Amino acid sequence: xxxxxxxxxxxxxxxxxxxxxxxxxxxxxxxxxxxxxxxxxxxxxxxxxxxxxxxxxxxxxxxxxxxxxxxxxxxxxxxxxxxxxxxxxxxxxxxxxxxxxxxxxxxxxxxxxxxxxxxxxxxxxxxxxxxxxxxxxxxxxxxxxxxxxxxxxxxxxxxxxxxxxxxxxxxxxxxxxxxxxxxxxxxxxxxxxxxxxxxxxxxxxxxxxxxxxxxxxxxxxxxxxxxxxxxxxxxxxxxxxxxxxxxxxxxxxxxx
Amino acid sequence: xxxxxxxxxxxxxxxxxxxxxxxxxxxxxxxxxxxxxxxxxxxxxxxxxxxxxxxxxxxxxxxxxxxxxxxxxxxxxxxxxxxxxxxxxxxxxxxxxxxxxxxxxxxxxxxx
Amino acid sequence: xxxxxxxxxxxxxxxxxxxxxxxxxxxxxxxxxxxxxxxxxxxxxxxxxxxxxxxxxxxxxxxxxxxxxxxxxxxxxxxxxxxxxxxxxxxxxxxxxxxxxxxxxxxxxxxxxxxxxxxxxxxxxxxxxxxxxxxxxxxxxxxxxxxxxxxxxxxxxxxxxxxxxxxxxxxxxxxxxxxxxxxxxxxxxxxxxxxxxxxxxxxxxxxxxxxxxxxxxxxxxxxxxxxxxxxxxxxxxxxxxxxxxxxxxxxxxxxxxxxxxxxxxxxxxxxxxxxxxxxxxxxxxxxxxxxxxxxxxxxxxxxxxxxxxxxxxxxxxxxxxxxxxxxxxxxxxxxxxxxxxxxxxxxxxxxxxxxxxxxxxxxxxxxxxxxxxxxxxxxxxxxxxxxxxxxxxxxxxxxxxxxxxxxxxxxxxxxxxxxxxxxxxxxxxxxxxxxxxxxxxxxxxxxxxxxxxxxxxxxxxxxxxxxxxxxxxxxxxxxxxxxxxxxxxxxxxxxxxxxxxxxxxxxxxxxxxxxxxxxxxxxxxxxxxxxxxxxxxxxxxxxxxxxxxxxxxx
Numbered sequence: 069x070x071x072x073x074x075x076x077x078x079x080x081x082x083x084x085x086x087x088x089x090x091x092x093x094x095x096x097x098x099x100x101x102x103x104x105x106x107x108x109x110x111x112x113x114x115x116x117x118x119x120x121x122x123x124x125x126x127x128x129x130x131x132x133x134x135x136x137x138x139x140x141x142x143x144x145x146x147x148x149x150x151x152x153x154x155x156x157x158x159x160x161x162x163x164x165x166x167x168x169x170x171x172x173x174x175x176x177x178x179x180x181x182x183x184x185x186x187x188x189x190x191x192x193x194x195x196x197x198x199x200x201x202x203x204x205x206x207x208x209x210x211x212x213x214x215x216x217x218x219x220x221x222x223x224x225x226x227x228x229x230x231x232x233x234x235x236x237x238x239x240x241x242x243x244x245x246x247x248x249x250x251x252x253x254x255x256x257x258x259x260x261x262x263x264x265x266x267x268x269x270x271x272x273x274x275x276x277x278x279x280x281x282x283x284x285x286x287x288x289x290x291x292x293x294x295x296x297x298x299x300x301x302x303x304x305x306x307x308x309x310x311x312x313x314x315x316x317x318x319x320x321x322x323x324x
Numbered sequence: 325x326x327x328x329x330x331x332x333x334x335x336x337x338x339x340x341x342x343x344x345x346x347x348x349x350x351x352x353x354x355x356x357x358x359x360x361x362x363x364x365x366x367x368x369x370x371x372x373x374x375x376x377x378x379x380x381x382x383x384x385x386x387x388x389x390x391x392x393x394x395x396x397x398x399x400x401x402x403x404x405x406x407x408x409x410x411x412x413x414x415x416x417x418x419x420x421x422x423x424x425x426x427x428x429x430x431x432x433x434x435x436x
Numbered sequence: 437x438x439x440x441x442x443x444x445x446x447x448x449x450x451x452x453x454x455x456x457x458x459x460x461x462x463x464x465x466x467x468x469x470x471x472x473x474x475x476x477x478x479x480x481x482x483x484x485x486x487x488x489x490x491x492x493x494x495x496x497x498x499x500x501x502x503x504x505x506x507x508x509x510x511x512x513x514x515x516x517x518x519x520x521x522x523x524x525x526x527x528x529x530x531x532x533x534x535x536x537x538x539x540x541x542x543x544x545x546x547x548x549x550x551x552x553x554x555x556x557x558x559x560x561x562x563x564x565x566x567x568x569x570x571x572x573x574x575x576x577x578x579x580x581x582x583x584x585x586x587x588x589x590x591x592x593x594x595x596x597x598x599x600x601x602x603x604x605x606x607x608x609x610x611x612x613x614x615x616x617x618x619x620x621x622x623x624x625x626x627x628x629x630x631x632x633x634x635x636x637x638x639x640x641x642x643x644x645x646x647x648x649x650x651x652x653x654x655x656x657x658x659x660x661x662x663x664x665x666x667x668x669x670x671x672x673x674x675x676x677x678x679x680x681x682x683x684x685x686x687x688x689x690x691x692x693x694x695x696x697x698x699x700x701x702x703x704x705x706x707x708x709x710x711x712x713x714x715x716x717x718x719x720x721x722x723x724x725x726x727x728x729x730x731x732x733x734x735x736x737x738x739x740x741x742x743x744x745x746x747x748x749x750x751x752x753x754x755x756x757x758x759x760x761x762x763x764x765x766x767x768x769x770x771x772x773x774x775x776x777x778x779x780x781x782x783x784x785x786x787x788x789x790x791x792x793x794x795x796x797x798x799x800x801x802x803x804x805x806x807x808x809x810x811x812x813x814x815x816x817x818x819x820x821x822x823x824x825x826x827x828x829x830x831x832x833x834x835x836x837x838x839x840x841x842x843x844x845x846x847x848x849x850x851x852x853x854x855x856x857x858x859x860x861x862x863x864x865x866x867x868x869x870x871x872x873x874x875x876x877x878x879x880x881x882x883x884x885x886x887x888x889x890x891x892x893x894x895x896x897x898x899x900x901x902x903x904x905x906x907x908x909x910x911x912x913x914x915x916x917x918x919x920x921x922x923x924x925x926x927x928x929x930x931x932x933x934x935x936x937x938x939x940x941x942x943x944x945x946x947x948x949x950x951x952x953x954x955x956x957x958x959x960x961x962x963x964x965x966x967x968x969x970x971x972x973x974x975x976x977x978x979x980x981x982x983x984x985x986x987x988x989x990x
Contacts, residue, residue, distance in 0.1 A: 099553035100630075101966060109555045109629040115406055116621045119413030120659045126417045127663035127693050130424050131678045137428065139684055152366065159362050167355035170346075170396045177345045217674035250684040252676055260670060304396045311388045314362075315381035319369035405628065416656045419743050424692045427747065430758035 095292045107294045114298040118305050121268075125309055128264065132257050132316060135250075140320075141243060142250035145225050147320040148238045149214060150258075151205060155318040158201045159310065165194035166307040173300045176293040181286060184296075188280050191303070195273040202266055209255070216256040222248040238322070258317055265313060268306045275299055344401040354395045361388050442722065442791050443944050445862065451939035453860040457957040472557030473960055478543035479858070480564050481534060486927065488530040488571060491578075493923065495523035500882075500916040503909045508899035516899035517584035518600070522577075524587030525605060529612045530571055532843060533701065536708030537619055537654075538567070540850045541647045543858055545623060547951035548641050550632025550969060552961045555625040563618035570612030577604045586897060588698070591679040591690040595671040603672055606665040613658045613665075616704070620654025623647055632950075634969035638732070641949050641973050642725055645732040646711025649739035653700040653707070657743070661697035664690065688754050695746040703742040706806075706838060707735060709846030710777055713799055716849050717781050719947045720796035721788025724974035727780040734773035741770040751819045752826055760819045767817035774810055778803065793945075794865060797872040798849035805841025805879065809834055812887065827897075830890025836883045845875070848926065855930065856940030860956040863933045867925065875922030881915025948974050953982075 093103050100106040136143045172187035212231075213221035224231040225248040228240040243251070279299060282288065288296050365384040373380060394400040399410060445451070458475045468476055498519050502510040511519070546554050554560050577583060583605040585594040594602045627648050631640070668690065671677030678685040718725045725731055747755055747763040755763075781803060790796070812834040816822045825831065856862050885908040890896075894905045901909070943952040954963055971978040 097557075099551065099555075099557065099961075105629060109625050112405065112409070112629060113556055113559075113621060113625045115409045116624055116655055119409060119416075120617055120621070120655055122413040122417050123420070123656055124659035124663050126420050127660050127667070129417075130421050130693065131667070131689060133421060133425060134428050134686065134689060135678060135684070137425075156362065156366055160359060163355060163358045163362065166358075166392060166396055167351055170351045171348060174345065174348055174351070177343070216676045220676075246684075249682075253678065253683050253685060256670075256674070256676055256678065256683075260667070264666075301397055304392050307396075308389050308392055311392070312385050315365055315369070315385050319365060319381055321372075321377055322369040323372040412652075412656070416743060420660065420696055423744070423747075424689075424696070426762075427692065427755045427759040430756040433756060433758060 093292075110294050110298060111301075114301050118301060121305060125261075125264065128257070128261050129312070129316075132261065135253055135257060136316075136320070139247065139250035139253065142225070142247050143254050144321045145228070145238075145240045145243060146214075146251040146254035146258075147318060148234050148240060148322070149209075149212070149224065150318050151208065152318060152322065154201050154205050155314055158198050159314045161194050161198050161201070162307050162310050165191045165198070166304050168194065169300050169303045173293065173297050176283075176288040176296045179289045179291070181283065181289045184283050184289060185280065188276060188283055192273060192276045192280065195269055195276065199266060199269060199273070202262065206259075209259075214255050215259070216252045220252050220255070222251060225251050261313055261317070265306065265309050268309070272299075272303055272306055275302075344398070346395065346398060346401065350395055354391050358388055358391060440791050441793060441865075442720065442946050443793065443862070443865075444941075444946055445938055445944055446941040448938055451941060453939060453957070454955045456959060457860070457955065458960045459957055461960045470561070472553065472561060474542050474546050474554045474557065474560055475858070475958060475960075477560050477564050478539050478541075481538040481542065481567070484564075484568060484571065485531050485534055485539065488526050488574075489923075491575075492523055492526040492531055493920065495519050495526065497916065497920060499523060500913040502899055503901070504913050506901050506903045506906050511899070513899045514584060517586075517897070518582035520897060521584050521586050521605075522574075522582050525583070525609065526574060527839075528587055528701070528705070529609050530567075530574060532705040532839060533612075533616055534567060534619070535705075535843070535847045536712060536850055537623070537647055537650060538563070538615075540712065540847075540854055541623065541643075541708060542619070544854060544951050545644060545647060546626060546630070547954070547958065547962050548644050548949060549627060549630055550635050550950050550963070550967045551626065551630035552963070552966070554622045555630055556622050559618050560622055563615045563622070566611050566615035566618070570608045570610075570615060573604055573608035573611060577601045577608060580604070588694065589665070589668060589690075590694075591668065591671075591687040592681070594668055595677065595679055595690075603669045606669050610662050610665045613662050616654050617658045620651035620658075623651035624655065627651075632966050632969055636969075638729070639969055639971075639973050642714035642728065642731050642735075643708075643711035646707045646714065646735045649735040650704050650707035650711075652736075652739045653704045653742055657697045657700035657704070660693055661701075664693040664697070667693075688750070691750050691753055692747070695749045696743075699746040699749065700739075700742040702835075702838070703738055706843050706846075707738060709802070709843040709850075710735070710774075712846045712850035712853070713781060713802055714777075715947075715949070716795045716799045716853050717784050718974045719853070719945050720793060720799070721785050721790050722946075722976055723784055723788040724972075724976065725780060726783035726786075727776075728973065730776055731780050734776045737773040738770065741766070741773065745770050748817060748819075748822070751822045764817055764819040764822075768814065771810060771814050771817065778807055778810075792869070793852075794863070794868040794872055795849040795853040797869055797876075798845045798852065801872065801876045801879075802842055802845045802849065805837050805845065809837030809839075809842055812837065825890055827895055828890035829886040829894045829896055832896050833883050833886035833890060836886070841879055841883070848872070848875070851926070851930070853945070854951075855933070856944045857951055857956045857958070859934060859937070860940055861933050861937030862940045862944060863926075863937055864929050867929050871922050871925035871929070874918060874925070878915050878918030878920070878922050882912050882919050883915070885909070885911045885915075946979065948976060948979050 096103045096106055100109070168187045168191045172184055172191060175181075175184035175187055209215055212224065213219050214224075222245075224234065225240075225243045226245065227242055228235045228238075234240070276299075279288075279296065282295075361384050365381055368380050368384070369377065371377075393410060399406055458473055468480065471477060498511070499516075502508070502516055502519075504510075508516060542554070542560065546552065580601055583598075583600045583602055585598060585600075585602060585605075589602065589606065627640070627644055667677060667679070671679055676683050679687050679690045681687065714725050714731060745763055745767045747759050748767045751760055751764075812830070816825060816831065816834060852863060852868060889905055889908050889912075892905065894901050940956050942955055944956075945952070950963075950967055950969070951958070953967070
């Protein structure tokens with residue numbers, strides 16, 4: 069007699085008593101014993117994914133902190149080139165979108181389909197607004213030749229008075245040639261960090277579109293809120309990255 | 325003793341915890357604090373605090389992050405495992421930044 | 437060698453492979469390419485990593501051929517640079533990192549915890565596809581001329597001074613890295629959330645603990661490699677970056693970020709192998725692993741400490757004296773948990789009933805060779821000696837002892853140990869024991885001379901060397917030839933065994949562990965019903981009790 073038969077004799081009792089656990093809700097995958105196990109596991113999986121993202125951005129933050137420490141004057145003056153109005157607006161936009169996303173999760177939990185659709189749509193729109201503002205900002209950088217590696221111009225830093233808009237605000241002193249070269253490093257980090265962040269926003273917005281269609285079909289208001297919940301975690305994470313990017317890139321020192 | 329009641333039997337049963345739903349009032353309070361903190365950090369950048377500019381900015385950012393993590397991401401109402409996971413991520417990030425920076429900051433110490 | 441054996445096979449005249457098993461359940465190529473079954477994915481991985489192992493091995497053969505003579509006469513030095521770079525990249529990222537976790541781990545871990553599958557089957561399949569995409573990109577890189585930065589992509593060589601295919605190689609590794617992250621993520625979720633009733637953490641087989649620790653490293657470390665490679669590729673395309681001294685960047689920053697992953701990577705590679713050793717040493721001594729708790733906690737300790745020691749790869753690169761001191765001290769500490777494991781395994785052997793089946797031969801090989809490799813690591817942890825030994829063949833010998841003498845032997849031990857479970861068939865014992873012996877002899881002949889070469893001063897990554905080093909190099913190449921035979925044999929006889937091997941039955945090794953209490957090959961859903969774990973790990977008395985139950989019922 070093989071061992072597997074011994075096992076199955078043992079577990080017959082278990083099978084009968086556990087009958088209740090084996091009724092499968094339509095959205096429960098078969099390798100999970102209960103729906104609660106499934107939503108626990110997928111939630112935990114999303115958190116693990118987020119900590120991989122923390123380490124992913126971590127490399128960029130490390131590089132940034134070292135370079136800022138080494139070339140503080142260059143970083144200060146280069147950061148003055150970023151428009152504080154747009155930056156603050158974008159921060160407010162993202163924080164609000166985090167709020168609407170949290171409300172979306174609440175709506176799904178409360179099975180309110182209309183509110184869910186509204187919240188998801190507003191989150192989506194706010195995400196687009198963020199990207200729109202970023203496009204404007206990137207456009208400004210391109211115009212002023214502040215894109216590293218593409219006809220980068222140090223004029224605004226060697227001779228700040230040649231840039232009247234910014235000079236009016238901050239009355240920066242001219243940088244030495246060496247220090248002015250390091251501004252290109254600042255912009256490399258600016259584009260790398262905000263670019264990586266924007267990529268994550270774009271992916272998030274894409275998933276939001278998918279979710280809006282699924283929400284319309286009633287997928288998230290029947291008690292199965294895992295997808296919305298886990299996406300919410302992702303969206304909040306992207307918000308947190310910006311919460312750090314904003315002061316580090318825009319607010320190094322703005323006193324006159 | 326049936327395995328279902330054995331104290332060692334934990335894996336499936338532990339997932340039956342109640343699902344805490346955070347109220348919109350809390351979300352509204354948090355978003356208002358976050359927006360206020362944003363204004364504060366912008367204002368602070370216009371004040372000359374020398375090395376403390378960076379400290380204040382990072383402190384405000386950390387505070388905002390903690391609010392988002394605890395309330396928007398529900399970590400305040402989550403299992404110990406979730407809290408441990410967040411902690412592990414933050415800890416490893418701090419090791420990366422801290423130990424790398426410590427090399428850079430000590431290079432000027434020269435020969436011993 | 438004793439002829440005693442614990443192998444217990446069913447009567448071959450009547451035994452059959454169970455008709456219903458995970459391989460027979462569905463037919464057709466799509467049922468394999470779109471599978472969610474962790475066992476099928478493990479088999480897909482097994483085939484792919486074997487393929488890449490042989491490419492990496494061929495490259496190793498080319499290296500050893502070149503080093504037969506002091507001149508760079510077989511190939512140009514540039515070509516030699518490409519050969520060792522590709523050898524390193526393929527062996528590390530496309531063989532060693534996925535070897536035990538993605539093949540054996542994927543297959544066995546759900547069964548060991550008493551689950552029907554891993555927590556995220558689709559993510560599991562995605563991880564295999566990412567591995568294949570990375571692998572294809574790597575082959576493409578080889579075909580269009582390879583990369584010659586070394587597997588370490590050191591800046592500013594990789595960002596500035598080379599016109600080889602750094603970007604495509606970096607992308608290949610980037611993609612393979614995500615494959616690794618997803619495997620690790622899946623393991624962590626499964627081990628936390630899918631344990632069957634009664635399966636507490638301390639009843640888990642130590643293989644699970646080791647893979648759990650390795651998975652933690654995969655999840656937390658690999659993303660840093662990913663962003664570092666992105667920065668290298670960006671710098672190559674934009675011609676300015678944080679590693680570029682012309683603009684004030686620091687090439688050493690690359691090394692900090694690179695080694696922050698790549699040191700934990702070596703533990704990602706060895707921990708699952710250590711998990712295999714825990715299983716085989718217990719089974720072939722018929723004794724529970726001595727100091728279960730110590731072995732379990734030391735796995736996690738290795739994972740935690742792994743993050744604190746990376747700059748020992750950079751002692752001569754320009755880090756501060758303070759960093760040298762701190763990292764040297766911490767590296768000494770990280771050796772301790774590994775040593776604890778070796779002690780515990782040795783004490784498992786003491787007063788055990790030891791038999792010498794093939795997995796045990798590889799296990800003994802591991803014990804000796806990993807110990808030598810690990811001890812030489814302590815020489816390197818001391819920054820004073822490291823200054824002389826780094827970038828020499830001493831380093832090459834050190835890491836080959838731990839990775840090949842250690843990890844690869846553990847992988848082969850595991851493949852042979854779980855082969856009957858995966859395929860339902862036994863491999864031929866005599867020829868496999870011979871192959872293990874050939875591998876052991878070949879390995880020592882190949883790599884031991886390299887320790888001597890290193891202390892005598894032969895630098896690594898050089899195609900040409902001073903003539904006084906030739907004799908030892910010839911020994912090394914001779915050993916490599918023997919080693920090649922030792923690695924080729926398993927491919928041949930394992931493939932042979934698929935059709936002609938003896939039927940293994942459920943538990944040919946009389947092993948404990950849930951995976952051995954069900955049929956070979958297993959059902960798609962692993963168990964007829966979710967088991968309940970009511971005994972401790974490595975409980976051989978429980979196993980005896982099971983046999984008595986069978987006898988009394990029958």
